[in-house]
Every structure is written in C-alpha cells, then in structure tokens.
Amino acid sequence: MFSVLPLLAGLLMVAAALTPSLIPRDWIMQGVLGGVSMTAGYLATQFLLAIWRTLEIPVLPRRWATIAHAILAIPVMAVLVRCVALADQWQNAIRERMGMPELEAANTTKMLLLTAAIFVALFLLGRAVQGLFDLLRTRLARHIPVTSANVLGLLLAGLIVVTLTRDGVVQWAFGIADSSYAAAQHLTDADAEPPSEGWRSGGPGSLIDWDLMGKPGRDFVSGGPRAPAIAAFTGRPALEPLRIYVGLAQDKDPETRARIALEEMIRTGAFERRVLVLASPTGTGWMDPASYDALEYMHEGNVATVALQYSYLQSPLALIFETESGLDQTTAIMRLVYDHWRSLPADARPRLYLHGISLGAWSSMYALNPFQMMNEPVSGAFWVGPPFPSTLWRQANEARVPGSPLILPQVDQGEVIRYASQFAPPDRSGKPWGRLRILFLQHASDPIVFYDPASLWRAPEWMREPTAPDVSPQLSFTPIVTQLQLAVDMLVSTSTPPGFGHIYDASEYIDGWVSVSAPQGWSAEDTARLKAKCGKGGLIGCDNG
Incomplete structure (x- = not known):
C-alpha cells in the first residue's frame, strides 16, 4: 500500500518535526505537526520519483532496490528513535525557560498514535484525489490523445480540489468561526448595564450604542x-x-x-x-x-x-x-x-x-x-x-x-x-x-513576529543569529518542516x-x-x-x- 522510499522520507520528516521550535507543543499539536510533516515528506518524495520515471532515468532492479531500502532504513530509524527519545526533553527545556509545567509521562505515546492516525487519514485523502485524477484522465483518453488527457485530467482534478477546499471547506470553517466569535461578543447582553455617566461611551447622550459595542x-x-x-x-x-x-x-x-x-x-x-x-x-x-x-x-x-x-x-x-x-x-x-x-x-x-x-x-x-x-x-x-x-x-x-x-x-x-x-x-x-x-x-x-514564509526552503535570518534567552538552543532548520513548525507555533x-x-x-x-x-x-x-x-x-x- 505504501511506497518504501517515500515512507522513509516521511519518517525523517517526523523526526525533524520533533525538534524544538519557538513555542512548546503538547501531544495534540505535536501529533498534528508530525502527521502533516510525514505526509509532506511522503508526497514530496512521490513527486520526485514520478518526475524520475517520466524522464525515463534508469532505476535499480527490484532486488537491489529492496536491499537499498533495507540499508537506508537503518539510519532513518536510528534518527527517528533518537528524536522520539529526546522529544519530551526538548519540549520540557523550552517549558522550563517559560516557567511552564513539564509534559505528562504518556505524552510521547499519545503523540505517536495521533501522528500515525493523521498520516493515514491524509494518505487516504490523497488516494481519493489520485482516484479522481485516474477517473478523469481515463474518461478523457477515450476522446483525446493520452498525453493531453493526462494533462487535462490533472488540471481538472486540481481545479475540483481547490474549488471544494476554498469555496467549500475553508468558507464553511470561516463561517463557523465568524459566527462563534460573533456570539462571544454578547451583543445586546441584558446583564451588561450601560454606564450612568454621560462622558462614558454608551452612557446618556453618547453617540455609541452600548449594546452594539x-x-x-x-x-x-x-x-x-x-x-x-x-x-x-x-x-x-x-x-x-x-x-x-x-x-x-x-x-x-x-x-x-x-x-x-x-x-x-x-x-x-x-x-x-x-x-x-x-x-x-x-x-x-x-x-x-x-x-x-x-x-x-x-x-x-x-x-x-x-x-x-x-x-x-x-x-x-x-x-x-x-x-x-x-x-x-x-x-x-x-x-x-x-x-x-x-x-x-x-x-x-x-x-x-x-x-x-x-x-x-x-x-x-x-x-x-x-x-x-x-x-x-x-x-x-x-x-x-x-x-x-x-x-x-x-x-x-x-x-x-x-x-x-x-x-x-x-x-x-x-x-x-x-x-x-x-x-x-x-x-x-x-x-x-x-x-x-x-x-x-x-x-x-x-512566531507572529518572526514567522518567515521563505522558511519553506531556507533558514530564517534570525535562526542564524545567537539564540535569545527565551528560545531553545536546540532549534534547527529543516526545509518544509521548519515552516510547518512555525505555522503551528503561530496557532499556539x-x-x-x-x-x-x-x-x-x-x-x-x-x-x-x-x-x-x-x-x-x-x-x-x-x-x-x-x-x-x-x-x-x-x-x-x-x-x-
């Protein structure tokens, strides 16, 4: 079901995602970050392999490829095990700097389970998108050349996904968030008595409506x-x-x-x-x-x-x-x-x-x-x-x-x-x-101040400077992962x-x-x-x- 080389790349991304960033993460946020990072590594490697095959560059025979994968898996798993072992220690070091309590003992186990669950969910979603592409290009190939059908099928599948995401899921989530935050404003709250002083906003003679404030x-x-x-x-x-x-x-x-x-x-x-x-x-x-x-x-x-x-x-x-x-x-x-x-x-x-x-x-x-x-x-x-x-x-x-x-x-x-x-x-x-x-x-x-969109491919400038007292000295840069870390940091x-x-x-x-x-x-x-x-x-x- 899973391709070996992309899976190993995804596991390396999980290991990198466990390294500290600006804000300490609990098992939920670390699990989300790990799952998304693993998916990103898997998809990026699959994409590179697809380009490799398209260019018809020679590949190893199946037997030698299996041996190469087994050899490559050894250092990948070693890095992953080391990062998992140090994950709580890294997070607790930041928490100590900020005067926060240490993570609970079961943090790592729950985090790994959530990472795996999110990766599987995103993988299945990706397979669904792949199925949509295959369906479109197959139908189109009945009427136009195969190359054109592949290109047009890819464009149509991308358009459908973007439209559903932007105009469907995103707008729905935005509407829910906007409504919930608007409700939290307690407009026309009968328990909120307006001020009696005329010089206060919302008071007698004020041009501002107290209930609408x-x-x-x-x-x-x-x-x-x-x-x-x-x-x-x-x-x-x-x-x-x-x-x-x-x-x-x-x-x-x-x-x-x-x-x-x-x-x-x-x-x-x-x-x-x-x-x-x-x-x-x-x-x-x-x-x-x-x-x-x-x-x-x-x-x-x-x-x-x-x-x-x-x-x-x-x-x-x-x-x-x-x-x-x-x-x-x-x-x-x-x-x-x-x-x-x-x-x-x-x-x-x-x-x-x-x-x-x-x-x-x-x-x-x-x-x-x-x-x-x-x-x-x-x-x-x-x-x-x-x-x-x-x-x-x-x-x-x-x-x-x-x-x-x-x-x-x-x-x-x-x-x-x-x-x-x-x-x-x-x-x-x-x-x-x-x-x-x-x-x-x-x-x-x-991270609201120091998020850097270019951290997708290069280390932010501040990361190359001496570490500030409130930042972990173990902070390091990994393409793609660092941007995901900073994005999660902004959320928390x-x-x-x-x-x-x-x-x-x-x-x-x-x-x-x-x-x-x-x-x-x-x-x-x-x-x-x-x-x-x-x-x-x-x-x-x-x-x-």
Whole structure:
C-alpha cells in the first residue's frame, strides 16, 4: 500500500518535526505537526520519483532496490528513535525557560498514535484525489490523445480540489468561526448595564450604542482605574480616564464608524486631554488592560483612548480572512483624528500616540503616513508584537545598523526607532530620544513576529543569529518542516505565560509607555511601584482597587 522510499522520507520528516521550535507543543499539536510533516515528506518524495520515471532515468532492479531500502532504513530509524527519545526533553527545556509545567509521562505515546492516525487519514485523502485524477484522465483518453488527457485530467482534478477546499471547506470553517466569535461578543447582553455617566461611551447622550459595542468594548470602557485609585497611587489630583470604543456592529461601514468615533471624541473632550491614544485592538476587538491601565496611572488619568473594532475573529484568522478590514478601519479613523488634531492650535493639542497589539499593531502602522506627517508628526507610536507582514516594521528592520540582530535591531542611534524585549528595556542605551518616538516591543519567541514564509526552503535570518534567552538552543532548520513548525507555533502563540511567545507582560508595557510617553515627574521608583501594582499577568491589568 505504501511506497518504501517515500515512507522513509516521511519518517525523517517526523523526526525533524520533533525538534524544538519557538513555542512548546503538547501531544495534540505535536501529533498534528508530525502527521502533516510525514505526509509532506511522503508526497514530496512521490513527486520526485514520478518526475524520475517520466524522464525515463534508469532505476535499480527490484532486488537491489529492496536491499537499498533495507540499508537506508537503518539510519532513518536510528534518527527517528533518537528524536522520539529526546522529544519530551526538548519540549520540557523550552517549558522550563517559560516557567511552564513539564509534559505528562504518556505524552510521547499519545503523540505517536495521533501522528500515525493523521498520516493515514491524509494518505487516504490523497488516494481519493489520485482516484479522481485516474477517473478523469481515463474518461478523457477515450476522446483525446493520452498525453493531453493526462494533462487535462490533472488540471481538472486540481481545479475540483481547490474549488471544494476554498469555496467549500475553508468558507464553511470561516463561517463557523465568524459566527462563534460573533456570539462571544454578547451583543445586546441584558446583564451588561450601560454606564450612568454621560462622558462614558454608551452612557446618556453618547453617540455609541452600548449594546452594539460587544463584550471587548464594554469591558474596555467600563474597566480601568478610576480617579481616586490613580490619585491614591500618584499622590496628586487625577482625572477620570476617557475611553471611547466603537463596536463593529455599530455600522457596517468603517468610514461611518470612524465619523461616529470622532464626534464622540469631540463631545467628550478627548482633544482636551494631555495624552490622546489612537489604539487599534486585536482581531477580536480585545484591548489588553495591562497596557492602558498603566498609561492612565502614569499621566494622572489625563488620557483619552479611542479604539474601533474591525473584526470578530482571532488575530491569526483575521490576518488571513479579513486582512483589509483592520487596515481600512484604522486608516479611516487616523485620517479624521489627525486632520482634526492638526487643525487645533499647536499649544492646545494633546500629545497624540498610536498604539496597537498584534494585528492591531499592523493596522496601526499601516495608518501612519510619514509623508503626510513630516511637518507635524504625532508624538510617537508603541507597537507590540508586530505581525511579520507589517511593512513599516520590515522597513525599519532593513534600516538597522549592520551587525545588529534581527530579533533586537538598532536603527541609527535610536533617536526615532527603538526595539525592546522582556530582556532589553527601551532606554538601555541611555541616549536621548528625538522629536518622534517609535517603539517596537517583541519577543524572540513570538512566531507572529518572526514567522518567515521563505522558511519553506531556507533558514530564517534570525535562526542564524545567537539564540535569545527565551528560545531553545536546540532549534534547527529543516526545509518544509521548519515552516510547518512555525505555522503551528503561530496557532499556539498565546499558550505561553506572560512575557513569552505572543503574550506580553504588564511590566513590559510599563517600560514601553514610560519611554515613549515620558510622563511628567515620573521616576524609576514610580516605575517600580507601578510594576508591583500591576504585577505579573498581561491579561488582567493593574490592581485598580
């Protein structure tokens, strides 16, 4: 049933798939990765053998081929056995670096069984596609030459598979995901009481419908520190932080949602605050409280933050299926807010900052037009976990000082652009900022940032650099497999504790905002106190009691 040489190649791919990558994998994800890798190795070898036979290159006689396969199987099985024996050790080493518990004892057995099951399922699916091709070319060969029938049959079979996959399975899965995430928004939730204050989004006189804001928006607007808590922390009078959020359900048109947001900002006095943040949420519309809470403490609550939802999907799905949604929405609100901000007297404007996390960082970067702002730039930008396709981030990487690593580049002397990580604070050089401050916060273990499409055939540049503290030194490159590993890493990138992978810790946000926004009268002691207040945990924000 199985061809020997492709099967051996598939087993080698399984062995390579067991090596560590950026994010630790449990038996389920490792089993999926192993099964897909084995299938990829099997199919690639079958394809090469088909080309070999088509070119009519001589092959070994059956007897000698059997002997060659037996000899070749010895090193292949030796490599596989070694990798299986070390698999848990490799994964636990990464887990230890990230403060995660070790894998259970039965992890390897369950992983191998799942790998085999997925390979068999995909193999049978492949045989079904082969059967479709054989059926088509046989029918066509009755009417046209055999060569033409083979070519046309292959094209038709490919077209049928692509159509069924793209317009059938993928669209069905996308519809299910979109509906489930939309349901998770709890639109028109009767248990969610609207605010009683008129200055809050969704409150009396607000232009924004509370019920259509969605759970992420309601949590953001109703959460965060209040003025008494801020005043108690700083020892100085504080204002109530202003948070404005427009849900995706408010209106189907991004331009209309942007105009509603601007009118709400004007109504509530957002342009009269000391600091104005134009924030772009993640794919689901979530706003990490650890970031916004910290900023409001730093500036005595004299902060206004505006955000507009553009999707219901998790960021990896929104990145694939709704690429333009976030870009269109952020561009629309940026244009309106910047034009209004620029129309104000220079000495009466708030400091304007751009901020985004994950997919929000990409859309926020996209909305920044440096040519438009060359004469009157914003005060700065703080982008966290920028996804790998982000054009501005990639351009900054290319402008780095020769010899500086891709995982933590240096651009000129750091007057305009800086990079930070959990191990490297933004002000580590001690050199002053320029007029515009742009900060990228990224983890070397974040696959959303460091996924490389070209890893299908070559090692990513960062893999050829010295290993960061949160990355396994056993990480290595294997064609095809490395790309599959990084793809799986992206799917589980938020399974890590805060401070690793795609989860950013409150202390990192604090260091970033202190550097970018330069709060008045702020000291290193204040930073330490705020870190103690916010604690570890980028998903819960600060203690606002």
